[in-house]
Amino acid sequence: MKDKGSLWAACTQACTRVCRPRPQTSSPRPLRTSPLPFLRVCAPSFNALTTRHDLRSYLLHFSLGRLAFPDVRLFRMTQLFRDMRLYGNIILLLLGATVLGITAYWASIFLPNIRHDYSIFALIVPALTILLLLVGLQWSTPRTEAFFLFVFGVLWLAMASWTTDIIGNTQCDSLSTQTVPTKSGTLSTRSWCYEMRVVQAFSWMIFCLYAIFLYILISLTTRAKALGRPYAWAEPIIELPWFGQWPGWPEGQYLPQNGMYQFPYAYPAGQPMAYAASAQPQMAPGYVIQQNPGHSVVIQPGVGGQPPTITQIPGSVSSV
Incomplete structure (x- = not known):
């Protein structure tokens, strides 16, 4: 997985998020397109991230189904x-x-x-x-x-x-x-x-x-x-956002606590989740999203708070 990055996605109850694989290149380069129009995705290799302990920049906001990457400004609550x-x-x-x-x-x-x-x-x-x-x-x-x-x-x-x-x-x-x-x-x-x-x-x-x-x-x-x-x-x-802003993480709940990131609104509903800054993130206990080389990950929302359906579809990788 050194040449292909791993992308994680979370889903809302209203839409499906599709994560395209990173093209096989010699250096980390941003993807040409993104399933979210307001999101700029840059996916360095997973091994490089774990070596630099840079996973703390990978935050998943499950309550909104958004992705956060090292060079992405998350739409979060301001002052x-x-x-x-x-x-x-x-x-x-x-x-x-x-x-x-x-x-x-x-x-x-x-x-x-x-x-x-x-x-x-x-x-x-x-x-x-x-x-x-x-x-x-x-x-x-x-x-x-x-x-x-x-x-x-x-x-x-x-x-x-x-x-x-x-x-x-x-x-x-x-x-x-x-x-x-x-x-x-x-x-x-x-x-x-x-x-x-x-x-x-x-x-x-x-x-x-x-x-x-x-x-x-x-x-x-x-x-x-x-x-x-x-x-x-x-x-x-x-913690309320103003008009035109997305809700951010509540103070003391989504912020790092003892090296862990807390997510009380994860899947399944009501189960808290956390991942350390040096470990691979999980959607919930037992749910690890690992993208296969040359595949696209399709995550469909679950019904009634059930875990999401994860499907990997083979597809061609477009180079930048």
Whole structure:
């Protein structure tokens, strides 16, 4: 097998992958074509790889049925979703902190006898929002995030509606000499009206952001689940790919651990698999894909999580 490289393939539930043999040449050369349009395949000899301990570059992502070779960029998760989520949380923190500052001032001048219910509610909602955002920055899963996005979206909708009901269609500019009572005196109605308008606008804005974030989260999670991540709702939320990206391997599961590569979503379904950096990879215990010289390997997906069907078809080898 020194003159012919070994190619490994994994299959998805929707398509068949065909691996063509490497032409017999004196030096490693890339194949002319590839069964995957987005994949550039370069297959050096297997013996050379084992000698250089370079097999760690050969990763099989069974959940998507993709191949990875030393000179191939795998379509994997980047930091884009993590950054976008961080920016969104920062915006929510700034808006919530502004509302909390105004409502805390109201509580200091109105409570406990004036506007009791509204003042307390207007304090609780932004305070809980900031607390949960700080906790969510440390750890969260898509299902817990979706739950809290829905709950706080409803709370901010109630906050915006209540504020709108109180302020109504009042024109703040026309309030010049009027005052509102406080627990220790009076407050300019114009100032109070402007503050109410700020709280009203920010409350509606936060509600809209929560609705948008919930839609994006559901879209990305269902997309990742459809692309081969059956437990996407329970995995850490930072592992979600952004739109146009393929799901990557979960942190701590697909990354090398003690010299081994872990693949929890292998064939048969549910059986974990690992291969060392100095050994030949296997699809699952007992399934070794060894390409015969001059043959093409055809891997067809199994039905209902069963092992794939592997067929080697004789064929001519095209030179580059």
